[in-house]
Amino acid sequence: MLYSLLRPVLxxxxxxxxxxxxxxxxxxxxxxxxxxxxxxxxxxxxxLTFPNPLGMAAGFDKDGEVPDALLGLGFGFAEVGSIxxxxxxxxxxxxxxRLAEDRAVINRMGFNNGGSEVAARRLARRAGRPGVVGINxxxxxxxxxxxxxxxxxxxxxxxxxxYLAVNVxxxxxxxxxxxxxxxxxxALLDAVLAATGRTSxxxxxxxxxxxxxxxxxxxxxxxxxxxxxxxxxxxxxxxxVSNTTISRPPLRSAHAHEAGGLSGAPLKDLAHQRLRDFxxxxxxxxxxxGVGGIATAEDAFARIRAGASLVQLYSAMVYEGPGIARxxxxxxxxxxxxxxxxxxxxxxxxx
Numbered sequence: 188m189l190y191s192l193l194r195p196v197l198x199x200x201x202x203x204x205x206x207x208x209x210x211x212x213x214x215x216x217x218x219x220x221x222x223x224x225x226x227x228x229x230x231x232x233x234x235l236t237f238p239n240p241l242g243m244a245a246g247f248d249k250d251g252e253v254p255d256a257l258l259g260l261g262f263g264f265a266e267v268g269s270i271x272x273x274x275x276x277x278x279x280x281x282x283x284x285r286l287a288e289d290r291a292v293i294n295r296m297g298f299n300n301g302g303s304e305v306a307a308r309r310l311a312r313r314a315g316r317p318g319v320v321g322i323n324x325x326x327x328x329x330x331x332x333x334x335x336x337x338x339x340x341x342x343x344x345x346x347x348x349x350y351l352a353v354n355v356x357x358x359x360x361x362x363x364x365x366x367x368x369x370x371x372x373x374a375l376l377d378a379v380l381a382a383t384g385r386t387s388x389x390x391x392x393x394x395x396x397x398x399x400x401x402x403x404x405x406x407x408x409x410x411x412x413x414x415x416x417x418x419x420x421x422x423x424x425x426x427x428v429s430n431t432t433i434s435r436p437p438l439r440s441a442h443a444h445e446a447g448g449l450s451g452a453p454l455k456d457l458a459h460q461r462l463r464d465f466x467x468x469x470x471x472x473x474x475x476x477g478v479g480g481i482a483t484a485e486d487a488f489a490r491i492r493a494g495a496s497l498v499q500l501y502s503a504m505v506y507e508g509p510g511i512a513r514x515x516x517x518x519x520x521x522x523x524x525x526x527x528x529x530x531x532x533x534x535x536x537x538x
Contacts, residue, residue, distance in 0.1 A: 190508025202283040202292075210248070213256040213509075228263075228520055228531045232474045232496045233397035233424030235319055235349055239263035239516050240531055241487060244478050244499035245323035245352060245401070249300045251310045258318045261512035266499065267310070268323030269354045272339050274302035275327055278359060282447070285505065286440035290482070291454070292502045294431070295447030297359045298325045303343050310347045322348040323401065328360050334375050341382035345395045353379055356403035356430035358448045364403055369413040376400070376421050397424025404429035404454065404461045404479065411461075415468040425474040425496070428462045432479075451502035455480025459493060466494030471536055482507065484518020491519075491531065492538040 197205045228239040242264040243257045251267040258265055277299025284293045300306070310322070322344045326336035341351055355366035355375065366375055376398070383395025400423055402414060418426055431448025438453060458479025465475055477495030481487050482503035490498050504511050519531065528534045 190510060194506075194508065198285065198287065201281065202285050203280065206247075206283065210252055213253040216253075216256040216259055227523065227529060228516065230263075230496055230532050232476075233350060233399070235397065235424075237263045237319055237497060239519070240491065240495075240497045241512060241515050241519070242266060242319075242321075242476070242497060242499040243504075243512075244501040245269055245321075245354065246294070246296075247501050247504070249296075251306045251320075251322070254310075254320045255313060255316060255318065258320075260509050261516050263516070264319035264321065264349070264497070266321040266323050266352055267306075268300070268352070269298050269325035269357065270300050270303055270306045270322065270340065270344070271298050271325050271327045272303050272330075272336050272343075273327050274305070275299060284440075284442040284445050284447075286438060286442050286451070287506075288439040289443075289451065289453055290503075290506050291438065291440070291449060291451030292505060293442060293445045293447045293449050295359045295445070297328065298357065303340060307343055307347065310344075314347065319349040321350040321352050321399070323352040323354050325354045325357065325360070326363065333363070333366065334371075334378050337375055338378040338382040341379040341395075341398075345383040348396045350397045350399055350424055351379070351383065351395075352399045352401050352427060354401045354430070356401050358403070358405075358431060358433045367402060367406070367410065367414065369417065372414065373417050373421075376417065376423070380421060399423065399425045399427055399476070401427040402429055402461075402465075404432045404457045405434060406461065408464070411464050411468050415465060415473065419469065419473055423473070425476050426465055426469075427476040427478060427499070428465050428495075429458050429479055432457055450479065451505075452480050452482065455482075455486065459490060462490060462495055463493050466536060481515075482511075484515045484522055487515050488519055488522045488534070489538075491534050492536070494536040494538075496532070496535050 278297035324340035326333035477490035
């Protein structure tokens with residue numbers, strides 16, 4: 188109710204300024220009550236226990252400023268970043284656009300963040316606190332060796348991350364998506380795994396946190412097969428399916444032709460299909476995290492039934508406000524029972 192009153196004021200602001208306002212407001216929260224990790228919505232993925240399957244996707248809390256406040260809103264986990272080794276300003280403004288008529292967002296932020304040193308110090312201060320907080324890592328735009336950047340980030344962040352998410356799927360850093368190509372991806376993941384204390388193909392029980400890989404929705408069938416095979420061979424913790432899209436379905440907003448990655452409601456069908464594609468390619472052998480266009484409990488449950496062990500959102504909170512997490516989690520509990528499941532894990536891949 189409160190957000191419905193505040194939204195016109197926030198939407199009168201530039202989108203990036205409104206986002207900073209949201210971060211500042213969350214800094215005032217003390218965290219709040221959290222779901223327990225032993226209820227029917229709890230899931231175990233890559234050795235981590237999530238009190239519920241709904242997470243905040245990377246991009247909202249780029250510098251790891253408010254992960255505990257996000258957990259207090261009802262999210263089962265929070266993913267911060269993308270964080271790069273060195274600070275960088277990102278792309279020129281304006282670079283973030285609301286497409287209100289389409290309940291969508293286009294961004295071309297370009298990994299703007301304060302860099303690894305500041306983020307590592309900040310996140311290290313939450314040591315010992317409960318909650319799953321993943322760190323999404325990227326490479327600097329002007330880096331001469333992007334694989335080395337990812338290895339550096341893995342080494343720095345491994346001691347303080349619940350999991351690491353390797354982001355090679357942002358469309359806003361030129362050439363970054365080329366790291367999804369088979370040869371480059373294998374070399375990149377080997378470097379990251381080595382930097383975390385894991386070795387390629389190592390079984391569970393290794394020293395470092397699990398490594399997740401975030402992929403684009405704009406992939407061909409051969410790409411999906413190759414990425415799946417590489418991920419299984421290297422025993423990654425999960426695939427995050429998917430990032431924003433460079434495709435443009437029919438849109439009504441005046442911002443429809445802005446360059447950048449499209450997220451929100453128009454991405455839903457594409458992201459859902461990519462999840463199904465990766466589920467089929469992996470045969471259920473690899474945990475999947477469904478992202479893209481999730482705005483309701485029904486959206487989240489459909490993604491879970493399609494094969495996602497966990498789900499994430501971001502753009503929907505722009506339109507629905509911070510209460511969206513609790514509403515979806517409550518709805519998931521209702522839907523799980525309605526379909527006759529006693530635990531949410533039983534619903535994964537059940538469609």
